[in-house]
Amino acid sequence: MSILHTVNKSPFEKSSLNSCLGYAREGSSVLLYEDGVYGAIKGTAIADKISGLSGVKIYALGPDLKARGVSPEKIVDGIEVVDYAAFVSLAAENDKVQAWV
Amino acid sequence: MSEIIKKFMYINRRAPYGTIYAWEALEVVLIGAAFDQDVSLAFIDDGVYQLVKGQDTSEVDMKNFSPTYQALGDYDVTKLYVEKESLEERGLTLDDLMPLTYEDEDDDWAEKDSIKLMSRSELAAIMDEQDILFSF
Amino acid sequence: MKFAIQVNEGPYQHQATDSAYQFTKAALSAGHEIMRVFFYHDGVNNGTNLTTPPQDDRNIVNRWSELAKEHDLDLVVCVAAAQRRGIVDEGEMQRNGKSAQNIADGFRISGLGQLIEAGIQSDRLVVFGD
Numbered sequence: 001m002s003i004l005h006t007v008n009k010s011p012f013e014k015s016s017l018n019s020c021l022g023y024a025r026e027g028s029s030v031l032l033y034e035d036g037v038y039g040a041i042k043g044t045a046i047a048d049k050i051s052g053l054s055g056v057k058i059y060a061l062g063p064d065l066k067a068r069g070v071s072p073e074k075i076v077d078g079i080e081v082v083d084y085a086a087f088v089s090l091a092a093e094n095d096k097v098q099a100w101v
Numbered sequence: 102m103s104e105i106i107k108k109f110m111y112i113n114r115r116a117p118y119g120t121i122y123a124w125e126a127l128e129v130v131l132i133g134a135a136f137d138q139d140v141s142l143a144f145i146d147d148g149v150y151q152l153v154k155g156q157d158t159s160e161v162d163m164k165n166f167s168p169t170y171q172a173l174g175d176y177d178v179t180k181l182y183v184e185k186e187s188l189e190e191r192g193l194t195l196d197d198l199m200p201l202t203y204e205d206e207d208d209d210w211a212e213k214d215s216i217k218l219m220s221r222s223e224l225a226a227i228m229d230e231q232d233i234l235f236s237f
Numbered sequence: 238m239k240f241a242i243q244v245n246e247g248p249y250q251h252q253a254t255d256s257a258y259q260f261t262k263a264a265l266s267a268g269h270e271i272m273r274v275f276f277y278h279d280g281v282n283n284g285t286n287l288t289t290p291p292q293d294d295r296n297i298v299n300r301w302s303e304l305a306k307e308h309d310l311d312l313v314v315c316v317a318a319a320q321r322r323g324i325v326d327e328g329e330m331q332r333n334g335k336s337a338q339n340i341a342d343g344f345r346i347s348g349l350g351q352l353i354e355a356g357i358q359s360d361r362l363v364v365f366g367d
Contacts, residue, residue, distance in 0.1 A: 001229050001230065003228070003229065003234075006363075008252070008253070008256070008365075008366075008367070009367070015146065016114075019114070019145065019146050022186075022221050022225075023221070023224075023225045023228060025225055025226075025229060033256060034252045034253075034256060035252075063259070083263075084259045084260060084262070084263035085263045085266070085267060087260060087263065088260060088263045088264045088267055088269065089267070091240070091260075091361050091363055092238045092269070092360075092361065096231065096232065096233060096234055096361065096362070097234070097361060097362065097363050097364070098112070098228065098234045098236070099234075099236040099363070099364040099365070099366060100114075100236070101114075101236055101237075101245070101364070101366035101367055105357055105358075107356070107357055109356065121278060122245075122278065125277065125278055125317075125318060128317060128349060129277075129349050129352060129353070132348065132349040132350055132353060133349070133353045135350070136350070136353050136354075136357065138353075138357065233356045233362050234362070234364075235243075235356070235362070235364065236245075236364045236366060237245065237277075237278070237366065
């Protein structure tokens with residue numbers, strides 16, 4: 001069974017992303033949205049942690065990146081930028097959604 | 102009440118009293134108990150603080166809802182998974198937690214522990230088996 | 238797919254209700270069914286008709302009411318959480334001796350059983366919180 005994990009808080013504000021990554025098993029997906037998109041940026045203290053996950057696909061919500069002035073080239077390689085329609089698809093394609101608030 | 106039986110997991114990651122999430126999550130569990138689903142609770146991160154024994158709210162003038170965890174057994178909510186790593190990170194052991202038990206009707210009403218200590222990876226595997234995950 | 242949505246935070250304070258709204262809209266556009274949107278914790282504050290947000294910003298409450306009307310959505314505000322926070326309909330006003338009611342169009346106040354039922358009957362529960 002695959003889980004879509006969602007993280008909506010900044011990794012520098014809360015430990016939610018950290019906790020999430022401890023639970024994201026092979027074949028699951030993680031969507032960063034709202035302030036969670038700050039976890040997708042290159043060169044931060046957690047960038048290595050987020051890019052070093054094998055078997056877990058990471059996504060970042062485009063509208064939230066744009067709102068925060070984060071342009072596409074600033075995103076960690078391998079993180080896919082998606083829109084709300086794709087958020088819905090991810091929720092439908094995975095067996096369930098776990099919100100790490 | 103329902104013919105469909107799903108595996109419900111209620112995920113608790115927050116400490117009690119500082120915010121209302123712990124208490125209002127418990128209210129969902131209690132109401133949910135009437136629906137005869139396969140229910141379990143997970144206590145992760147600061148959620149483990151909800152189960153610490155000796156809570157005394159007299160001086161903050163807030164309702165002490167910790168006794169409610171003791172009642173869960175009577176509602177057939179008998180699987181309380183506590184993440185080992187979260188306890189350790191907070192310098193806690195099982196001894197610091199309330200001794201929560203239930204009476205197993207399939208085993209001559211023997212008193213058993215509701216709290217099940219799990220490692221993060223064990224809990225992740227259990228989470229994977231659930232149908233619905235509630236977050237508060 | 239049948240979705241159940243849970244909104245745990247109030248309007249403006251957190252982005253949760255905005256994200257929930259955008260997700261709900263996208264799901265409807267894709268032809269999915271939204272079985273129920275359940276407002277819990279401070280999320281019940283999305284159901285008050287007394288907000289007057291600035292004209293140049295989105296009107297969160299009205300937006301939910303309009304979406305509900307357009308798609309016949311079931312927007313449910315938890316009664317226990319509503320009582321704590323002062324979201325009141327006609328029945329609650331009478332029962333609890335309140336001076337007014339303030340439930341917004343398209344929202345209804347009901348019990349936590351509605352959340353559990355939504356969990357049982359939907360294919361996916363998506364939670365928006367903080």
